[in-house]
Amino acid sequence: GDSWGIFTFLCAALCNLPALPALNCTEELGAGQSIQKTYDLTRYLEHQLRTLAGTYLNYLGPPFNEPDFNPPRLARAERVPSATVDLDLWRGLTDNARLAANYRAYSRLLCYLRALDGQAGTAELRHRLGHFCSSLQGLVLSIAGVMSSLGYPLPAGPPAPPGAPVAPNDFLKKMEDFWLLKELQTWLWRSAKDFNRLKKKVPPAVVTLRLEARGF
C-alpha cells in the first residue's frame, strides 16, 4: 500500500535524473561521443544482460526461469515503450525519431531497473543490478550525446508512472519483472540495428559537437 506510493515518488525522482547530467557531461565527453561507441555499448550491455537476466530469473524461480516459458502479455498498460515495430515504419524512421525512441525507452527502462535494485534477493544480485544500471545510464548519456551533437533536442523526461495499477500479488509482480527484462533484452537487440543504420547514414566526421548553438 504505502510502499507503492513511495515507489512512485522515487521513480518520478529517479526518472528525471538522466536529463540533467547530460547537459554537463556532453561538454566533457566532447567529440569522442560517437555512434560507434553507442553501438558498442549496446552490444556490451546485451552480453551483460544475458548473465544478469539468468541470475534474476533464477531468483524469481519457476516458471520464470524455464527456457520455454511463454506467457501471454497481460492487457495492462505497458510501462515501457515496446521495441516492437512494423518493418516499413522502422525503416522509414528519421534519425531524430530513431534516436529519440531509443532515448525514451532506455530512460524508462533504467528507471524501472533501479526500482528492482532495492528488492532483489542476494547482495550479489543487488550488486550486479547496480553495476548494470550504471552501464545503462552510460548508454542513456551516450545517446543523449549523439543527439546533442547532431543538433536534435532531447525528448522530455519520462512522466511519472501512473500510481494506480499496482501488481496485486507476488506472482503478478514477478511477471512484471519478467516482462521488464524481456523488453530490455529486445531493445538492446533492436538498438544494435538502429545504430547500425545510423552508422551508415551519419559518417563519424559529421558528428561534431555543436554545443554553442544550443546555448549550453
Added chain:
Amino acid sequence: DSHIQYERVGADVTMKCGSMDWDAAVTWTANGTDIDESHLNGSYLILKNVDLTQSGQYSCYEGSSWHLKYQTYLRVGTPPKEPVLLCRSNNYPKGFYCSWHLPTPTYIPNSFNISVIHGTREMVCEKDVFPKNRCHIRYLQLFSTVKYKVTLTVTNALGKNSTTVTFDEFTIVKPDPPESVVAKPVPNNPRRLEVSWQNPSSWPDPESFPLKFFLRYRPLILDQWQHVELSDGTSHTITDAYAGKEYIIQVAAKDNDIGTWSDWSVAVHATPWTEEPKHLTTEAQVTETTSASTSSFMPPPTTKICDKGAVVGNGAVAVCWTAGLVLAAYGLLFI
C-alpha cells in the same frame, strides 16, 4: 469394387470376400498369384503378423464361375513417429521458414498440418512448392518480445503425431553460407592468398543488417585450422601461408549482432604463388609432402587477430580492437 486398406506392420488382417457367405467356395489371389488354402478360414483370408512385403492387390473370386467378387489394395505401414521440425530465418528481417521430416518412413501416405501462433494471433505459413516439406512466413512486426510457437501435426491412416517448437525472433536467425568464394595466389608473394566472397543472395538487406564473416584455412597436409573473424568487407588476404602448399579455405557468415553462424561455404583450394612453373591453382593434387624438405617447414607466427600488423585486408576489424573501444567507453563513464 476397388478399395484401399491400411494396416499396421505386425497386425493380423482378416479379409472378407465382399458379401459372400462364410462357407462359400472362393479363391484369393495376391497380385495375381493364387493364395494357398491354409491361409483361409472359410471364405475369409487371414494374414497374420503382416509385413511390408505383403502390401499389394488382393482379389477374391467365386469358386466355380471365377467372378471377381471383391478386390482391395493392402498397404502395410506404421503410424507416424514424432516428426522433426526446424525453423530458421535465413532472410532476416523478411521472415522465416520451417521445414520438417519424419525420422523413419511410414510407407503409407502422410499429410502434414502446420500452425504458427504468435501471442494471440495465428499466422499462416505458406507452403513452398519446392522443397515439399517446407513453408514460409513473413514477419508482420520486427523486434517482437513474444515468442513464436510452431506446431507440426502429421497424420496418416494409422495414427497421428506432432511436435512443437517455441522460439524468439532473434534466436532462429542463421544466414546461408557466403557465395562465390574465390581464392587466388598473389603474384610475387609466396606467403599470400587473396580470398574474396559475396553475401548470400538470400540475405535481403545487408546494408541495414550487415553480416560479419569467419574465415578458416589450412594447408591440406595439416589438420589444424586457422581462423580469422572479419566484421567488415567481403575479402581478406592471408599473409602467413606456407610457401608452395595447397590450401583449403572456407567462409561462414553471421548477422553482426543476432543469431548463429551459417554453415561453412563450399571449400575452395588455392596454392600461393611460387617461382617454379608448376601451377597448382584449383586442382586438388596430392602434394609431395614427404619428399619436400621438412626442415624448412617452420610454423610461421599464427595470425593473431589482435596483432594489428598481421591483419591485412580492407576493413578487417580485429575483435580485440572493438573490445578495447568498449572498455574505453565504459571506463569513461567512471570519470
